[in-house]
Amino acid sequence: MFFLLATVAVAAALGMLIARNPVSSALWLVLNLFCIAGLYLTLNASFIGVIQILVYAGAIMVLFLFVIMLLNLSALPELEEIEWASIGGFAVGLVLLSQLLYMVALQFELGVDPVGAEAAAEVGSAASLGEILFTRYALHLQVAGVLLLAATVGAVLLAQRRFQ
Amino acid sequence: MDVAPNWYLALSAVLFTIGTFGVLFRRNAIVVLMSVELMLNAVNLTLVTFSQSMGDPSGQMLVFFSIAVAAAEAAVGLAIVIAIFRSKVTVDITEIHLFKH
Numbered sequence: 001m002f003f004l005l006a007t008v009a010v011a012a013a014l015g016m017l018i019a020r021n022p023v024s025s026a027l028w029l030v031l032n033l034f035c036i037a038g039l040y041l042t043l044n045a046s047f048i049g050v051i052q053i054l055v056y057a058g059a060i061m062v063l064f065l066f067v068i069m070l071l072n073l074s075a076l077p078e079l080e081e082i083e084w085a086s087i088g089g090f091a092v093g094l095v096l097l098s099q100l101l102y103m104v105a106l107q108f109e110l111g112v113d114p115v116g117a118e119a120a121a122e123v124g125s126a127a128s129l130g131e132i133l134f135t136r137y138a139l140h141l142q143v144a145g146v147l148l149l150a151a152t153v154g155a156v157l158l159a160q161r162r163f164q
Numbered sequence: 165m166d167v168a169p170n171w172y173l174a175l176s177a178v179l180f181t182i183g184t185f186g187v188l189f190r191r192n193a194i195v196v197l198m199s200v201e202l203m204l205n206a207v208n209l210t211l212v213t214f215s216q217s218m219g220d221p222s223g224q225m226l227v228f229f230s231i232a233v234a235a236a237e238a239a240v241g242l243a244i245v246i247a248i249f250r251s252k253v254t255v256d257i258t259e260i261h262l263f264k265h
Binding site: 016029093115151 | 185
């Protein structure tokens with residue numbers, strides 16, 4: 001199950017990278033987000049998986065698609081010449097990927113024993129996460145609410161017609 | 165979980181790199197923002213993997229707040245793109261140089 005979801009996730013991410021039309025890019029990204037939500041479910045993190053579908057695939061990607069269709073964008077024209085900056089960026093990306101995969105391949109020790117599937121399902125359930133969210137992280141939750149309010153006001157202000 | 169956590173971390177690294185390539189190479193500002201969302205998702209996957217394998221719910225709380233911040237970032241970023249599109253009538257990031265004289 002993991003390898004199926006991982007393959008589709010990487011393919012969808014590459015599709016987002018390659019697609020010329022912004023709308024198809026957004027739809028590939030939606031597929032990728034659904035695959036990541038499925039991966040959360042294979043990790044027994046049910047709450048985060050549902051949040052991922054609701055917030056990311058539901059709200060954020062609809063916002064992206066709405067803006068793309070509002071601006072009525074067409075695909076940008078191809079660049080004719082290859083720039084040296086692109087080659088440099090490609091090298092930087094390859095170095096980043098090799099570094100990350102090397103760190104993963106080192107097979108480091110976590111320091112604690114991995115918990116079993118039942119304990120992991122208990123940790124990832126909405127009940128245990130809700131309990132910790134409204135006790136230890138209650139202040140953080142309030143701050144996140146203020147941040148979302150400020151972002152909403154800022155987005156409305158920025159997108160107003162008379163803003164230059 | 166049926167496979168080792170390292171597979172999840174490797175997948176997360178690959179997705180993060182694809183997001184980096186998107187930020188570096190795409191010229192459409194909206195696609196650049198979507199690539200940033202992809203990178204945020206890769207990091208969230210790492211956090212959930214560690215949180216679930218260590219049995220500590222704090223990592224998933226961090227993912228919860230990171231999703232909230234990503235929503236705020238998407239809203240403000242898209243509003244900026246709309247504001248720039250109103251004045252420049254393009255979303256090509258190579259055409260947008262508001263600070264240059």
